[in-house]
Amino acid sequence: MTTRPVKVKITYCAECGYEPQTLELTKALMYEFGNRLSAIEIVPWESGTFDVSVDGQLVHSMKREGGFPEPHVISAAIRRTAGV
Amino acid sequence: MAVDRARWEKGITYEAFKAAMTRNQDRFAENEGRVALDPETVKTFKSLPQRLRVLVLAEDWCGDVVANLPILGRLAKEVPTLDVRVFYRDQNLDLMERWLNQGKYQSIPVLVFFDEDFRELGHWIERPASVTARRAQLREKIFAAHPEFGSPEAPVDQLPEDVRGQLQAALQKMREDLVPFANAEVQRELRELVSKVAA
Numbered sequence: 001m002t003t004r005p006v007k008v009k010i011t012y013c014a015e016c017g018y019e020p021q022t023l024e025l026t027k028a029l030m031y032e033f034g035n036r037l038s039a040i041e042i043v044p045w046e047s048g049t050f051d052v053s054v055d056g057q058l059v060h061s062m063k064r065e066g067g068f069p070e071p072h073v074i075s076a077a078i079r080r081t082a083g084v
Numbered sequence: 085m086a087v088d089r090a091r092w093e094k095g096i097t098y099e100a101f102k103a104a105m106t107r108n109q110d111r112f113a114e115n116e117g118r119v120a121l122d123p124e125t126v127k128t129f130k131s132l133p134q135r136l137r138v139l140v141l142a143e144d145w146c147g148d149v150v151a152n153l154p155i156l157g158r159l160a161k162e163v164p165t166l167d168v169r170v171f172y173r174d175q176n177l178d179l180m181e182r183w184l185n186q187g188k189y190q191s192i193p194v195l196v197f198f199d200e201d202f203r204e205l206g207h208w209i210e211r212p213a214s215v216t217a218r219r220a221q222l223r224e225k226i227f228a229a230h231p232e233f234g235s236p237e238a239p240v241d242q243l244p245e246d247v248r249g250q251l252q253a254a255l256q257k258m259r260e261d262l263v264p265f266a267n268a269e270v271q272r273e274l275r276e277l278v279s280k281v282a283a
Contacts (some may be wrong), residue, residue, distance in 0.1 A: 007243045011240055011241045013146030014145075015145070015146060015148075016145075016146070016147075017143055017145040017146065017174075019145070024185065035283070041241075041243055043240070043248070045240055045252075046147070046255065049240065051239045051240075051241055053239065055242055056242065058239050058242075061239065
């Protein structure tokens, strides 16, 4: 089955010490999807942000959902988008 | 767990915290250098009838620590009866649990004032509410003046990279411009806190 590479963006608050969670999620996605992702973009931001979008669709927002996302939630969104 | 002498002595000095910073050291030093201590602040602290211990919860990645802890550091240099010990938040979560912001957030810096016998006299968390409110006002103005920034509520990652850079620059400038107000507000709140203690 042909799948479509998708892009993931992780926007994190650089003033809140969210680097470990950002790197943990990035690593999990790299290992799980490898080159089935076109890119993982990491955006340092502020204001308590931890947002994850998949091909431009916001799939997790700390302000909306609260807390950090479970990696399996992001994986599921990627699979839906990629058609895996 | 109560804070006693043994626990207190596990904290590090303000200077040791600065020396051990793994990031933001330059920004911290710059902020310290431009703190304008209000003579009223120095007078208030110098006139206290007793020596004060100040327990600080901090981490070097935190913007509010980098902005506000230098004010206490400068004050402690002027007021020898202020004894400051810094504890890393993430290594001292039992302490953090005692002084949560609104009972739930692990906001830092936390400054806890004790007398010489470790009786708590009061505490201060993160930043003044007046600073948070002023920032929110100015943030709204920035978005109102720049339709290209979109909605303040929209995820920032959906902005084109160049626009996102412009927004970041505008927000940074706003925070920079607010530093004198913010520093004055921190000092006002600390004066009020210790004045109640002394009363």
